[in-house]
Amino acid sequence: xxxxxxxxxxxxxxxxxxxxxxxxxxxxxxxxxxxxxxxxxxxxxxxxxxxxxxxxxxxxxxxxxxxxxxxxxxxxxxxxxxxxxxxxxxxxxxxxxxxxxxxxxxxxxxxxxxxxxxxxxxxxxxxxxxxxxxxxxxxxxxxxxxxxxxxxxxxxxxxxxxxxxxxxxxxxxxxxxxxxxxxxxxxxxxxxxxxxxxxxxxxxxxxxxxxxxxxx
Amino acid sequence: xxxxxxxxxxxxxxxxxxxxxxxxxxxxxxxxxxxxxxxxxxxxxxxxxxxxxxxxxxxxxxxxxxxxxxxxxxxxxxxxxxxxxxxxxxxxxxxxxxxxxxxxxxxxxxxxxxxxxxxxxxxxxxxxxxxxxxxxxxxxxxxxxxxxxxxxxxxxxxxxxxxxxxxxxxxxxxxxxxxxxxxxxxxxxxxxxxxxxxxxxxxxxxxxxxxxxxxx
Numbered sequence: 001x002x003x004x005x006x007x008x009x010x011x012x013x014x015x016x017x018x019x020x021x022x023x024x025x026x027x028x029x030x031x032x033x034x035x036x037x038x039x040x041x042x043x044x045x046x047x048x049x050x051x052x053x054x055x056x057x058x059x060x061x062x063x064x065x066x067x068x069x070x071x072x073x074x075x076x077x078x079x080x081x082x083x084x085x086x087x088x089x090x091x092x093x094x095x096x097x098x099x100x101x102x103x104x105x106x107x108x109x110x111x112x113x114x115x116x117x118x119x120x121x122x123x124x125x126x127x128x129x130x131x132x133x134x135x136x137x138x139x140x141x142x143x144x145x146x147x148x149x150x151x152x153x154x155x156x157x158x159x160x161x162x163x164x165x166x167x168x169x170x171x172x173x174x175x176x177x178x179x180x181x182x183x184x185x186x187x188x189x190x191x192x193x194x195x196x197x198x199x200x201x202x203x204x205x206x207x208x209x210x211x212x213x214x215x216x
Numbered sequence: 217x218x219x220x221x222x223x224x225x226x227x228x229x230x231x232x233x234x235x236x237x238x239x240x241x242x243x244x245x246x247x248x249x250x251x252x253x254x255x256x257x258x259x260x261x262x263x264x265x266x267x268x269x270x271x272x273x274x275x276x277x278x279x280x281x282x283x284x285x286x287x288x289x290x291x292x293x294x295x296x297x298x299x300x301x302x303x304x305x306x307x308x309x310x311x312x313x314x315x316x317x318x319x320x321x322x323x324x325x326x327x328x329x330x331x332x333x334x335x336x337x338x339x340x341x342x343x344x345x346x347x348x349x350x351x352x353x354x355x356x357x358x359x360x361x362x363x364x365x366x367x368x369x370x371x372x373x374x375x376x377x378x379x380x381x382x383x384x385x386x387x388x389x390x391x392x393x394x395x396x397x398x399x400x401x402x403x404x405x406x407x408x409x410x411x412x413x414x415x416x417x418x419x420x421x422x423x424x425x426x427x428x429x430x431x432x
Contacts, residue, residue, distance in 0.1 A: 056360035058320055068311055072325065082310045094298045095284055101291035106273055108321070109288065122339070122346065130307065144272035165284040185319035 007065040010054060012039045013207035013214075016112060018061040022202035023164045024077045028084045031065075036060050036209035039117065044146035074108055077161055089161050096156065103142065103162035107169050111138035115128040115172060117149045131176040133179040137172065139183050146185045153189055159196070171204065223248040225360040226270060228255045229430075230383035232328060233289040236275040238418035239380045240293045244300045248279075255333065290324055291313035293377055305377050312372065315365045319358065320380035323385050333390060341392035347392040351412035355389065355399050362401045369405055375412070383409050387420065 009025065009032050011018035014107070024101065025032055037060050038045045045051060046058045055071045056061040062071045070076045081090055090097050114134040121129045149155045154162035170190045172178060180187055193199050200206070205216035225241065225248050227234035230280065241248055253276050254261045262274045271278040271287045278287045286292045297306055306313050328337070330350040339346045365371045370378035371385060386406045389396060396403055409415050416422070421432035 012255065057326065057357040059326070068314070069313050070318055071419055072318045072321035074325075075314055075321050078317055078420070079310060079314040082313065090221035094295060095282070097298065098284070098286050098295040101294055102286055102288045105291050105324070109290075109325045109329055110273065110275070113325055116336065117328065124340075126338075141273040 007031070007063055008035050010035045010051070010062040010064075011060050011207075011209075012037055012038050013204045013210045015039065015060050016172050017059075017108075017216075018167040018201060019171070019204060020073045020164045021061045021063060021076050022207075023167070023198055024080050024089065024161075026198035026202050027087060027089060027159065028080055030080070030084065034208050036207075038209065046119070072107065074104055074161070081161075089159060089164070091155065091160060099155050100160045100162045103145060103154055104165045106138065106142060106145070107162075107165040110141075111135060111169060112172070114138075115176065121206065128176060132178050135169070135173045135176060135178045136182075139178070139180075140188060143185050144184045146189065150185055150189060152192055159193070163189070163193050166190060167199055223279055224251050225249070226251045226253050226267070226278040226280075227276050227425075228253055228421075229420045229426045231276050232388050233275075233324075234291045235384040235387070235418060235420060236380045237277045237279060237292050238423075239383070239414055240296050240305065240377075241419050242414035243303060243305060243375065244296055246296070246300060250424050251256075252305065254425065290320055290377070290381075293380065295390070297377075305375060305380065307374065309378060310342050315371050316376045316378045317363070318380045319361060319370055320360070322354065322358060323378075323381040327351060327385060328388070331392065344392060348394050351385070351389045351392060351394045352398075355396075355402055357402050359399045362405065362409075366401055366405060368408055375409070379405070382406060383415055395411065 001062070007022060007030060011022065011034060037051060046060060054069060057071050059071060061073055061076065063076050070079060070139060070183055079098055081088065090100055115131040116173065120127045120131060146154060151157040153159055154166055166186070167190055168187065202209065207213055223246060225237060227250060228239065253267060255276070256419050262276060270273055270285060273287050275287060277289055277292065278285055286295060293305070297304065306316055327350060331347040336343045336347060362370060367373040369375055370382055382402070383406055386402065419432065420426065421430055
């Protein structure tokens with residue numbers, strides 16, 4: 001596919017949804033520029049009128065690509081898959097594709113939004129406890145699902161969209177000090193994925209907007 | 217596609233995610249049986265060990281179809297689209313498909329999970345206020361997005377997955393008494409969709425588990 005300009009990714013180093021898209025871009029070998037949006041500074045730069053004109057949803061990630069601006073990480077990843085199919089991150093078999101999407105949505109709709117900044121701010125003192133409970137509950141179900149779907153990775157032996165959701169969610173779990181001992185399959189897959197170059201270069205500790213003290 | 221048995225939909229009449237799938241099944245003319253799961257009775261039947269063996273995620277909807285059991289409404293809808301493509305509910309153009317998925321994910325990840333039962337229970341007295349704030353904030357962004365993407369429906373003039381998410385979310389907004397006056401595009405599209413037979417028959421007021429006093 002011919003593209004006249006380099007895509008621009010609006011992202012925040014620590015945003016797990018941004019990380020999903022960074023992995024997809026890396027796997028597909030798409031060169032891009034990053035436009036950092038600091039979710040904490042200035043009361044949240046995503047709320048600025050300048051960024052709102054980029055993405056009315058006032059969230060990262062957003063991707064300017066092929067003349068359009070997309071938001072919502074999974075919608076962006078599906079678009080990349082359809083327009084840059086090589087290497088694929090959705091299996092060919094419809095039932096396996098459904099499993100990949102089911103796991104992705106379980107994380108993207110069932111876990112991440114509940115431990116998102118806006119919700120946690122409402123929880124006051126119960127913040128850590130709430131985040132831990134949401135993630136643990138989601139991981140318990142996920143562990144059981146993965147026991148049926150996983151090979152080396154979440155679904156079989158090929159890296160898929162589900163893996164792009166898993167690793168950033170485990171990173172969040174570690175941030176909120178969730179005990180990962182009860183989830184051996186999640187831990188095994190996460191470890192295998194973090195050995196891949198595309199997961200390393202896209203890691204929150206290695207982004208242009210990563211503060212020096214958190215740089216790897 | 218040949219199917220040996222009729223699909224079984226595990227659902228709850230009032231669950232907005234269940235309604236999304238009921239619309240998809242209706243649009244695609246798939247005959248199915250319903251297995252009601254009451255999210256309120258007995259402390260939540262979705263938490264029973266019996267249902268957990270159907271869906272480890274302990275959520276409705278879940279769909280038994282073609283020998284597998286799927287959960288997560290959008291993953292189910294994408295599977296139906298891939299295996300029963302006629303009539304299509306994703307446009308052919310990749311950019312328009314991306315817009316449909318972006319709007320769907322905005323509702324399914326960005327709005328609905330925040331006003332879900334489990335979160336609201338944490339909010340105590342602030343419950344209504346919280347639900348209203350989440351939905352209003354999401355609708356404000358959605359209204360702005362729709363002004364660019366909409367025709368008769370959310371994206372152009374064909375019913376798409378985005379519409380399957382919109383109508384149940386507006387139903388929730390009405391339940392939580394959200395003022396819809398600031399969202400004329402959302403209201404217009406919702407009204408046009410509710411005139412379609414498939415949105416009527418799948419409505420929460422017309423399901424096998426709808427309590428008599430709520431039946432239409």
